[in-house]
Amino acid sequence: MSKKSRKTILIWALSLLPLLATMIAWGFLPEEIPVHWNSVGPDGYADNSIIWLFASLGAFMAILFTILPLIDPNGKNYQRFIEYYEIFTLVVVGFFAIITGIILSESFRPGQLEVGLLIVLMVGLLFLVIGNLMPKLKKNYFIGIRNPWTLSDSDIWNRTHRLGGIIFFVFGLCLTLWALMPVWPWLIYLVSALALVTAIFVPYIYSYYCFRQKQKREQTVAAKETDDAAGLSEVMKNLxxxxxxxxxxxxxxxxxxxxxxxxxxxxxxxxxxxxxxxxxxxxxxxxxxxxxxxxxxxxxxxxxxxxxxxxxxxxxxxxxxxxxxxxxxxxxxxxxxxxxxxxxxxxxxxxxxxxxxxxxxxxxxxxxxxxxxxxxxxxxxxxYPAQNPEAPARKQGTVTYVK
Ligand SMILES: Cc1cc2nc3c(=O)[nH]c(=O)nc-3n(C[C@H](O)[C@H](O)[C@H](O)COP(=O)(O)O)c2cc1C
Structure with missing residues (x-):
């Protein structure tokens, strides 16, 4: 079986697993189940039918991620990162399967799990994975950092996602480390808040900066072309x-x-x-x-x-x-x-x-x-070039004229 079909089967199995588990547990669930936790255990409850909402989120995501490449005007680009797209889908679907698992477990044995830390750990790991996958995304309308500047140019898209990937990775690392060693909560709150603000705003600002840089480069090239046009032949200029x-x-x-x-x-x-x-x-x-x-x-x-x-x-x-x-x-x-x-x-x-x-x-x-x-x-x-590098300096003293 190919890697691709193995991953597809895994995605669908993992998206249906929470629904199956809920079906089995349904008859035994208490009328109210925990949906919110503080540091010692559950402190918020809801009618047990809410479990179906959590259990179906994975399947919903699997269907959504299957449809997106089909309706995206840049659909063909997905083939260029399909392997990573599938990993991303798998991780998101797995994330919701674990959330359903946690709620079911806490419904039967409340306070057994440290839910707050578990969620922080899972979000941290999710961001680590997203940070790793981000640089591999190619221009599309649904997944990634989409704004007028990244969508206007593949190079700007790639550069923004390389930076975004690093920021998301650092954010994920902070959350994961804190979940594993929950000391100095105030510090991790501060670092996480900073990282979150950075993750949201910096890639946006950076993509605009890349756009401006590109505009300036194009203006410089146009000006240079006008200057050069005076003296050199077309062949020599091209050379x-x-x-x-x-x-x-x-x-x-x-x-x-x-x-x-x-x-x-x-x-x-x-x-x-x-x-x-x-x-x-x-x-x-x-x-x-x-x-x-x-x-x-x-x-x-x-x-x-x-x-x-x-x-x-x-x-x-x-x-x-x-x-x-x-x-x-x-x-x-x-x-x-x-x-x-x-x-x-x-x-x-x-x-x-x-x-x-x-x-x-x-x-x-x-x-x-x-x-x-x-x-x-x-x-x-x-x-088609997505950069406009300067000519490396040419070495001196490499010519001998014999007259
Ligand atoms: C024989 C030869 C082999 C080269 N091999 C590579 C290569 O494998 N990868 C690469 O990125 N550039 C390669 N280059 C490009 C050179 O790095 C490049 O020509 C040089 O840095 C000068 O830059 P310019 O071409 O913009 O003037 C090669 C150039 C030559 C002539």
Whole structure:
């Protein structure tokens, strides 16, 4: 059974469990059951029918989380964090199952559990999990920190969620530590209140700050372009302005754009004009993910990734060919410059040559269409840039003019 279907079964089982437990306990429940506690035990009661409300919350959440990706205009983005979305659903459903369990237990044996601390511990753990999952969320309309600025730009969304994740994690840690070692309650109240205010306001303010930064960057680029336009040719400008881009938006590239890039590659010089290269253009997210995973595994870099780019172009050549790397490098540079001219970002990705000996990678490359006897010499990711880095300073003293 796949991991995904195992998780789905677990989600539904966990969401139905409180309903089943309530059905069994229903005939034996006292007429009034505890719903509020102080430090020594229950101090608030309600009619026992309220238990059905708590017991059905998990199932309600499971249904809601199943529907959201189907109705979200950014629904396709959920596939990019579906694994974490399922973990999140599982944790929320589990949270409500435990709450129902606590109420049932306290209905039969009031005061047995330290409910106040248990709830703090559970909320703390919930925030720890949310803090961990937050940076993995991709832009969508329902889950995460959604405001006009995060929804306007994938880069702002990602940066805000990275910061939000840290804040939620720290908040969760404070609550969890306090539940496990409940000393100095005043201090933990203070820290938790501060963390809560921070968790609510700081990501909002930060996303606006990122938005302003982006606006300023765009204005600077526009001004620079006007300045530069005076002296340099378009080709020279493009050459100087190409940068290695390591953050991308979600925007997909059209087939026509990709064909144009490959054409630029095919028109590069090649030794003896052999043109022995072969380009593999990967636009499929699953294939991109699998390539990242295989490189990560082979190089022992579990978090290895292609910076979120929607496309990678592999440039391969015949194994052992004298000019294999030189020819591919010339083609790659042509494609990178063409991309830059089209307003796209690129970054050279060098790791394929480090995994030439990896059998699993070689089998997978063959499966996706790399011809027999070819080796990936170099590659570039391509996409719409979500950053605008400065050019690194160029070293001095690297030229000798012989007159
Ligand atoms: C042969 C070669 C290999 C590179 N490999 C990588 C790489 O694996 N990952 C990466 O992020 N950048 C890689 N780069 C990009 C360089 O880091 C980048 O070109 C350099 O920092 C200068 O920045 P610029 O391209 O914006 O001018 C590579 C560049 C070259 C020429």
């Amino acid at each position: 100087l302005e190409r940068r290695s881009i390591r953050a991308y938006t979600d925007e997909v590239l059209s087939h026509a754009q990709l064909e144009q890039l490959v054409l630029a590659g095919q028109y590069a010089p090649s030794g003896k004009n052999l043109q022995e290269w072969h380009f593999v253009v990967v636009e499929n997210r699953e294939v991109l993910g699998r390539l990242e995973q295989l490189i990560g595994k082979a190089l022992n870099r579990p978090n290895y990734n292609f910076y979120g780019a929607p496309v990678i172009i592999l440039c391969a050549n015949k194994k052992g060919a004298r000019n294999a790397m030189a020819d591919c490098s010339a083609a790659l540079q042509n494609m990178m410059l063409a991309a830059s001219d089209m307003g796209l970002g690129t970054c050279w990705i060098n790791q394929f040559r480090d995994v030439w000996e990896d059998d699993e990678m070689n089998a997978y490359l063959a499966e996706i269409g790399l011809p027999e006897g070819y080796q990936v010499q170099c590659s570039t990711i391509v996409g």
